[in-house]
Amino acid sequence: MLLAGLCATAQTTPIDTTAVDSLEGWHFTTRDSVAITPVKDQNRSGTCWAYSTLGFLESEVLRTKGITLDFAEMFVVSKTMLDRATYFIRQYGEGTSYAAGGSAYDVIYCMEHYGLVPQDAMPGIRYGWSEADTLPVHKEVDAVSKAYLNALTTSGIKKLSPVWKDGFQAIWDNYLGKCPEEFVYNGKTYTPRSFVEYLGLKESDYVSITSYTHHPFYERFALEVPDNWRMDQMYNVPMEDLMRIIDNAIKNGYTLAWGADVSEDGFTRKGIGVCPDAEHGADLTGSDMAHWLGLSAKEKSDELTKKPLPEIDVTQEMRQQAYDNWETTDDHGMQIFGTATDQNGKEYYMVKNSWGTERSDYHGIWYISRAFMAYKTNDVLVHKDALPKDIRKKLGI
Numbered sequence: 092m093l094l095a096g097l098c099a100t101a102q103t104t105p106i107d108t109t110a111v112d113s114l115e116g117w118h119f120t121t122r123d124s125v126a127i128t129p130v131k132d133q134n135r136s137g138t139c140w141a142y143s144t145l146g147f148l149e150s151e152v153l154r155t156k157g158i159t160l161d162f163a164e165m166f167v168v169s170k171t172m173l174d175r176a177t178y179f180i181r182q183y184g185e186g187t188s189y190a191a192g193g194s195a196y197d198v199i200y201c202m203e204h205y206g207l208v209p210q211d212a213m214p215g216i217r218y219g220w221s222e223a224d225t226l227p228v229h230k231e232v233d234a235v236s237k238a239y240l241n242a243l244t245t246s247g248i249k250k251l252s253p254v255w256k257d258g259f260q261a262i263w264d265n266y267l268g269k270c271p272e273e274f275v276y277n278g279k280t281y282t283p284r285s286f287v288e289y290l291g292l293k294e295s296d297y298v299s300i301t302s303y304t305h306h307p308f309y310e311r312f313a314l315e316v317p318d319n320w321r322m323d324q325m326y327n328v329p330m331e332d333l334m335r336i337i338d339n340a341i342k343n344g345y346t347l348a349w350g351a352d353v354s355e356d357g358f359t360r361k362g363i364g365v366c367p368d369a370e371h372g373a374d375l376t377g378s379d380m381a382h383w384l385g386l387s388a389k390e391k392s393d394e395l396t397k398k399p400l401p402e403i404d405v406t407q408e409m410r411q412q413a414y415d416n417w418e419t420t421d422d423h424g425m426q427i428f429g430t431a432t433d434q435n436g437k438e439y440y441m442v443k444n445s446w447g448t449e450r451s452d453y454h455g456i457w458y459i460s461r462a463f464m465a466y467k468t469n470d471v472l473v474h475k476d477a478l479p480k481d482i483r484k485k486l487g488i
Contacts, residue, residue, distance in 0.1 A: 116398035117363065117433060119458055124429035124441065125346045126153045128161065130455030132447035134226035137191030137233070140318065140350075141167045142445035143424035144198035144472065147348040148207070150428065151474065152290055154344060160290075165215025165227070165267045166208045166283070167201045169260075174200075175320060176240055176259050180251070184244030187320050191233050195348040195424060195472040196299060196323035203294035205270075206283025212274035215267045232266040298478070298488065299325040301470040302333040304411045309485045314470060316421040318350075325470055326486050330407045334465055337427060337440070340477035347427040348472040349442065352419045356392035357463060362451035364442075364459035366402045366466055367395040375400045399433045402462040410466060421469050431458060440464055 128149040133142050145162040152158050171193055179189040201207070216227060239259055243251065273282050281289065306312040306327050313322035328336070340347050358364045368375060369391070376383070376394045386394070403409075413419040429441035439458040448455040475488050 117458070119431040119433055119439065121441070122430045122432060122438075123341050125341060125344055126150060127346065127426065127428045127443050128153070128159060130443060130448050131164075131445050132226055133164075133445040134228060134447070136227040136229035138164060138168050138193075138227065138229070139424040139445055140193035140195060140197060141165075141171075143426050143443075144195040144348045145207075146426045146443055146445070147195070147346055147472065148198070148202070148292065150346045150426070151292065155291060158290070161210040163208045163210045163213040163215060166213045166270050167198050168215070169263045169267050169270050170201045170205045171197045172236065172263055173256065173260055176236070177256070178320060179240055180243065180255070184240065188317055189237055189240055190317065191229060192318040192421070194318045194321070194323060194421075195350060195470070196319070196321055198348075199294050199297055199472070200321060202287055202292055206285070206287045207290075207292075208271055208274055208283050208286060209276055212271050212276075213268060217268050218266050229266075232262065236262045296474055296476075297472055298475045298486075299323055299470050299472050300328060300333060300336055301325040302328055302330045302407070302410065302468070303414055304407060305415075316469065318421045326488075328482065328486075330405070330410060330465055332482055333468065333471070334461070336473065336478055336482065337464065337471060338430075339479045340473050341427070341430055341440075343477060345474050345477035347477075349425045349427045350421055350469040350471070351423055351425065352413075352421070352467045352469065353423045354420060355463075355467065356388070357396060358457075358467075359392075359396050360450065361396075362453040362457050363396055364457055364463040364467075365396060365400075366405070366460060366462040367400045368403050369395060371401075399435055399437055402460060403466075405462050405466040413466070419467060419469070425457070427459075427471070433458075 128146060131142055131146070133139055141164040145164055145167065149160050149162060152160050175189055178187055216225060218228070218231070219225065236259065239262060243255060271283070273280055276286065301314050303314070308327050308329055311324040311326055313319060314325050337347060353364070357366050378394070383391070410419070425445070426443040427440050428443055431439050431441055433439065438461055440461070442457040442459050444451065444455055444457055446455065451457065475483070478486070478488065
């Protein structure tokens with residue numbers, strides 16, 4: 092999954108994004124920052140799509156209602172897994188995959204068809220070994236639920252019983268708890284769907300945007316990646332317009348749910364996402380060529396991400412090639428919420444991750460260069476009003 096080295100490669104108050112520490116070799120100054128809710132920790136679960144998109148919706152509620160919410164990720168996960176299992180069974184286990192991953196649209200679909208609930212209404216963990224176990228660990232439930240479906244599709248059964256869904260849902264209910272049919276919020280009783288209505292969230296307000304040349308620009312298509320199993324129809328725009336949409340959204344007070352490839356050496360676990368020009372690594376780092384060639388891949392990566400360095404010039408053709416040859420994969424979902432500059436004046440995007448606050452040097456925030464954003468973005472989800480007017484007109488929105 093590497094290309095040209097590196098880039099081929101519930102607290103209820105908003106985060107104070109002006110108080111982010113700087114890493115040795117890097118110093119960032121915030122330019123624009125949209126209100127977000129605190130960083131969460133998906134821990135050992137493949138549910139970044141739920142965390143990132145619900146974080147996005149939490150910011151939407153902050154923007155439109157001034158209400159700080161903590162949505163329950165596992166309500167969305169439970170509803171989505173049953174839908175995905177149903178689709179898997181309808182395809183006889185052959186036409187699609189059943190996996191923990193998902194897309195931003197899965198959350199929007201759940202919001203529209205099933206509703207949403209606050210975290211307190213469905214904490215989502217019944218399997219903890221002690222009271223201290225409050226973070227999701229899904230390896231077991233993923234394996235058990237998949238084995239259940241595989242047993243149905245490989246058993247030679249000629250006609251399924253009408254209760255197979257009950258058995259499947261019971262697995263998830265046992266691990267996460269049952270999805271509430273109603274709950275009390277601020278002294279008033281809601282159903283999941285009436286709660287969404289109260290918050291004013293509507294599926295029709297949100298659009299997915301991507302940028303690839305194997306489909307016409309300014310038209311819609313279902314991006315062909317495994318996690319887009321619902322076949323969400325995304326608007327296809329040139330890379331320059333994709334970047335304009337991101338910039339315009341942040342400038343006007345909107346965040347974006349970001350689907351990206353982070354399996355690159357330039358995406359560090361310290362909180363940086365960059366695309367250094369790895370082919371000129373020795374020159375960039377001032378290394379002796381013989382010494383440089385003797386370094387391991389990890390050592391080269393560490394050298395190229397210690398401080399800001401020149402990056403590759405990303406083109407539309409590079410994006411397409413990396414998609415077509417599997418170098419760009421749909422790895423991870425996060426939330427774009429701001430912009431910053433480094434000590435040299437170079438621009439970065441501020442991104443909220445869901446790996447907790449202790450796993451990066453910026454308390455769960457990542458700084459993503461424009462090159463990385465342009466190269467490794469699969470898609471973004473954003474409110475339609477955040478699009479520049481000329482792009483909206485071209486898309487017929």
